[in-house]
Amino acid sequence: MKRPTIADIAARAGVSTGAVSYALNGQPGVSESTRRRVLAIAEEIGWNPNRAARALSGAPTNSIGLVLRRPARVLGVEPFFMELISGVEAELSARSFALTLHVVRDPESEIAVYRRWWGERRVDGVLVCDLRIDDPRVPALEDLGLAAVVVGPDEGAGTLASAWSDDGAAVVEAVEYLATLGHRSIARVGGLPDLQHTGVRTAAFTDVCRRLGLADPVTIPTDYTGEGGAHATRRLISSRKRPTAILYDNDIMAIAGLAVAGEMGLAVPRDISLVAWDDSVLCQLVRPPMTAMSRDISAYGARAARLLLDVIAGNPVVSIRDEPAHLIPRGSTGPPRPDAGAGRG
Numbered sequence: 001m002k003r004p005t006i007a008d009i010a011a012r013a014g015v016s017t018g019a020v021s022y023a024l025n026g027q028p029g030v031s032e033s034t035r036r037r038v039l040a041i042a043e044e045i046g047w048n049p050n051r052a053a054r055a056l057s058g059a060p061t062n063s064i065g066l067v068l069r070r071p072a073r074v075l076g077v078e079p080f081f082m083e084l085i086s087g088v089e090a091e092l093s094a095r096s097f098a099l100t101l102h103v104v105r106d107p108e109s110e111i112a113v114y115r116r117w118w119g120e121r122r123v124d125g126v127l128v129c130d131l132r133i134d135d136p137r138v139p140a141l142e143d144l145g146l147a148a149v150v151v152g153p154d155e156g157a158g159t160l161a162s163a164w165s166d167d168g169a170a171v172v173e174a175v176e177y178l179a180t181l182g183h184r185s186i187a188r189v190g191g192l193p194d195l196q197h198t199g200v201r202t203a204a205f206t207d208v209c210r211r212l213g214l215a216d217p218v219t220i221p222t223d224y225t226g227e228g229g230a231h232a233t234r235r236l237i238s239s240r241k242r243p244t245a246i247l248y249d250n251d252i253m254a255i256a257g258l259a260v261a262g263e264m265g266l267a268v269p270r271d272i273s274l275v276a277w278d279d280s281v282l283c284q285l286v287r288p289p290m291t292a293m294s295r296d297i298s299a300y301g302a303r304a305a306r307l308l309l310d311v312i313a314g315n316p317v318v319s320i321r322d323e324p325a326h327l328i329p330r331g332s333t334g335p336p337r338p339d340a341g342a343g344r345g
Contacts, residue, residue, distance in 0.1 A: 087301025229253025288331030
């Protein structure tokens, strides 16, 4: 089947190919009635712009990019990114924009993707996730001039706008809740230590534990996987001074921790309390259901996408602060046993 061309539209509309080009690209030079007729014919015959031709003309691509530096196997089971992408997609589809997703293994590969997209005019802008400390992606994107929005803390985002929430406030809420239940020894299973938001959470956890006079705060960094969460939980439960509560940086690790507690003969929450982060549907399917730090991740993704579309359009923008995660108590937390935390020594 022959692909429709601009010449086909021109023949049906009774105008020149130049007039069709003006109409399709929203440029002056044709009447409004001609523009409407050309657009209607283009839709009717299923015409789509040639990507290379659009790149040469400098026309918008009506697409944004998202590069994720996570193992593909992790993305397949981590609810956070699936919910974030669903929110982004919902906002983009309403504006007739598309999302281009690419998975890489290292920062050099990610920057190379941005440079290629910029050179090929493949996307109009990008969302940047998992902001690192001294992140090289920020100056690279600033140098390219590619429209970008950071999904994460504004600290370290340079001149790029960001959509973020106060992870420190969420950590404080979780620890204060556990302390109110009577827990005096609380540990944390954190994410990748070089991420900006991991640093924010770790600092807040350390500060609130010291302010409340709790036992020395312990954070074990991981890679966000179930395997990492399970290994960290075993370390904590096997320690001489076993904590009576553990706060996890995502729900996959928390659910893995729940399984480990059962394997090691501990009842949740009688022997140990567990708190998850992100509160996907998984948290309510396990037994006991997981207490979790909850927020609307899909709405967060939609707001980030709207902010990027404003940057692309050249509108004045400022970073947006999203509602922080709030604690939803469920069956995985309760008061500690009087003799809990004595360890195995």
